[in-house]
Amino acid sequence: MKVLIVEDDPLHRSYLHEAVNAALPECDTVIEAENGTAGERLARDHKSAHIVMDLQMASRNGIEAARTIWKERPETRILFWSNYSDEAYVRGVSRIVPDGAAYGYVLKSASDERLKLALRSIFIESQCVIDREVRGLQQKSLGQTNGFTDSEYEILVDIALGLTDRAIAKRRGLSLRSVQNRLQQLYDKLDVYQTAGDEHEDGRFNLRARAVTIAFLRKLLNYSALERAEAELQEWLDGK
Amino acid sequence: MKVLIVEDDPLHRSYLHEAVNAALPECDTVIEAENGTAGERLARDHKSAHIVMDLQMASRNGIEAARTIWKERPETRILFWSNYSDEAYVRGVSRIVPDGAAYGYVLKSASDERLKLALRSIFIESQCVIDREVRGLQQKSLGQTNGFTDSEYEILVDIALGLTDRAIAKRRGLSLRSVQNRLQQLYDKLDVYQTAGDEHEDGRFNLRARAVTIAFLRKLLNYSALERAEAELQEWLDGK
DNA sequence: CGCCGTCTTGCGTAAACCCGCAGCTTGTTG
DNA sequence: CAACAAGCTGCGGGTTTACGCAAGACGGCG
Missing domain, CATH: 1.10.10.10 (Winged helix-like DNA-binding domain superfamily/Winged helix DNA-binding domain)
Known part of the structure; x- marks a missing residue:
């Protein structure tokens, strides 16, 4: 199993690298990209099926990258790992996820444990994992109550x-x-x-x-x- | 010598901690705050004269915190360490720095070496150190050419x-x-x-x-x- | 002092905006 | 099918914006 990490902050990138190694012993290769553009290219070249993606990168942000990746291979599993839970991000993500795709949204402030759990759930079990805090927004946002159509x-x-x-x-x-x-x-x-x-x-x-x-x-x-x-x-x- | 670190990302915080230790052997104590509010309090309690400050924190951002700290003790030396060089930040910072205060603005993408140099220049030599990229903006912004009054x-x-x-x-x-x-x-x-x-x-x-x-x-x-x-x-x- | 550039202000107009009122088309429900 | 809610549309009018024109006000400079 191969995992692609797309993240522009070197510290976070190496932290993720370690987290992946620790959580997924069945993963034999980890590749890294430091912006969205490189991420898209690597995903295509390696036919990556498992991606951890930062939103908010300078050159091409995570949502853009994810969109083109999913357009080419909708069954790709993507875990979004972000600092913020802005409704704009949440809405942006849920607008591009293909039907039935497994994906996740975890905040950077989450514990190591939670990150690892999310990695296994998404990549191994093909389940969707949405951070509790994000989940709240999503419901409010998609359901019409108090949210926006x-x-x-x-x-x-x-x-x-x-x-x-x-x-x-x-x-x-x-x-x-x-x-x-x-x-x-x-x-x-x-x-x-x-x-x-x-x-x-x-x-x-x-x-x-x-x-x-x-x-x-x-x-x-x-x-x-x-x-x-x-x-x-x-x-x-x-x-x- | 004591140094206060104000930064909400734990990874960056510990990276900074190490960088300070490596660059400043004369520093015997490092204290940390994980948001602007806590930073203000610690600065007051410890009468901190040397601060490394992140801009962009959730609870109270670096500019706000720096402003109140400088209001109380204008000779405090502050190194701003930020991900971005938005003109809005640059303008925001230069509007609050007191006359003659030593401060710095270094991007997170800078090399270890450059960060260490900046730490020594500001905290030991009381010099201002502005990242090259930021510097450009500042000139354009403050000089009226092509910039905004x-x-x-x-x-x-x-x-x-x-x-x-x-x-x-x-x-x-x-x-x-x-x-x-x-x-x-x-x-x-x-x-x-x-x-x-x-x-x-x-x-x-x-x-x-x-x-x-x-x-x-x-x-x-x-x-x-x-x-x-x-x-x-x-x-x-x-x-x- | 007189000339000139920059900034401020008033007047007037055409366009854009905010919105109440009312008639229509839908999709839903009993 | 009748009834009703929700959304689209045109009409009309009061308010706000964008901006040309022109008359002061202020400061520097030869």
């Missing part, structure tokens, strides 16, 4: 990118008014008003910009999500 | 927070029109138009929102800067 999230991303209502309408195939409806819906859920109002009419917020800010502060959005969205936008623009 | 940065933050023109005017003591002038200035520098235009009238951007996005993508803004700005805003709102 896909369409709401979609429009959030669109205004975060700086599109006008009209441009959004064109992009998503909606009327202008529908876009604005969704925006209102979003403003409601993000509590833009409460933060904004504060009785007096002087301290008003620009709802559109404020919504993006709040989303950022709540980690509904983060740099990596923006980056991905921007790339998709450019693609769409090029395709006219 | 303080007033431009200020207004960028204000729209990122989601304030209306009117609110900004009130907050900064300007007329509405002046605020809008600065905005136009900002839009120019951020190249919002070029990205926006693309000839046809359909793909237009919302300038205000787009400016914030571009700033984020260029790392002129990041989560930590937003968080700080939001705190200041709340403070201002409370002070009526």
Whole structure:
């Protein structure tokens, strides 16, 4: 059995290397990549079926890398090992995991023991292992209670990118008014008003910009999500 | 001599601990804190004069912690050790360093050798050591060439927070029109138009929102800067 | 002192945005 | 099938933005 580690921090990389050795005696080869691009290449060359992947790498982040890897070989097992549990990451991951694929999401703050358990569960038993803390987010995010629908999230991303209502309408195939409806819906859920109002009419917020800010502060959005969205936008623009 | 390490990643923390021991034989005690809050407390209790500080910690980030520490004891020597060289961080740091204080900014990707050198230069020789890569940013940022003035940065933050023109005017003591002038200035520098235009009238951007996005993508803004700005805003709102 | 560049401010306008109201199309349920 | 909730759409109007134009204000400099 072979394991591929994709992680840009050398300290974390060698820690992972040891953890893999300790948890998986049946693993005879460990290869390492220090960014997403190299990870994709190695995965292809070695036909890797077992990957431990950091999210948040400088050159090409884990979500991007995982997406292309899964596109080529959907049965690949990937354990995401990340510092944060931003909703943006969680949502990003669950959007790309293929049907029935085994994967995991473990935080770097987890104990050695938990990491090892996750490694065995995913790579040997083909089970999904989601960190408790992440799990909470996922439920809230995918179930609609208190969370955001896909369409709401979609429009959030669109205004975060700086599109006008009209441009959004064109992009998503909606009327202008529908876009604005969704925006209102979003403003409601993000509590833009409460933060904004504060009785007096002087301290008003620009709802559109404020919504993006709040989303950022709540980690509904983060740099990596923006980056991905921007790339998709450019693609769409090029395709006219 | 005593050294305080403030860093939330255990691996990095112990790596730092070793690096300090190796680089500074004259150091007899090393103490560690795993977040900004604890760091502030320990610095106060031990009257620490030598600190290695991570930026980007969950509970209270390095810039906040450094600010309160420097407020109490401006001659403290602080080495910032960070993963990234976002302009937002660089700007944030240089805004809080007291006159004549010795400090440093070294990237985590730097070699052991460079880290040790920096430790000695700052703690023993009281010199400032700024990583080459960071240095570039700093010059561009503080010199006005190609960089952003303080007033431009200020207004960028204000729209990122989601304030209306009117609110900004009130907050900064300007007329509405002046605020809008600065905005136009900002839009120019951020190249919002070029990205926006693309000839046809359909793909237009919302300038205000787009400016914030571009700033984020260029790392002129990041989560930590937003968080700080939001705190200041709340403070201002409370002070009526 | 007069000239000039930078910054501020007011006026006015076209566009974009926020949103209540009301008519339609769906999919769901009893 | 009737009834109802949820989403899309057009209309209308009040507010906010973006920005050209032009009149001061301030500071340096020959």
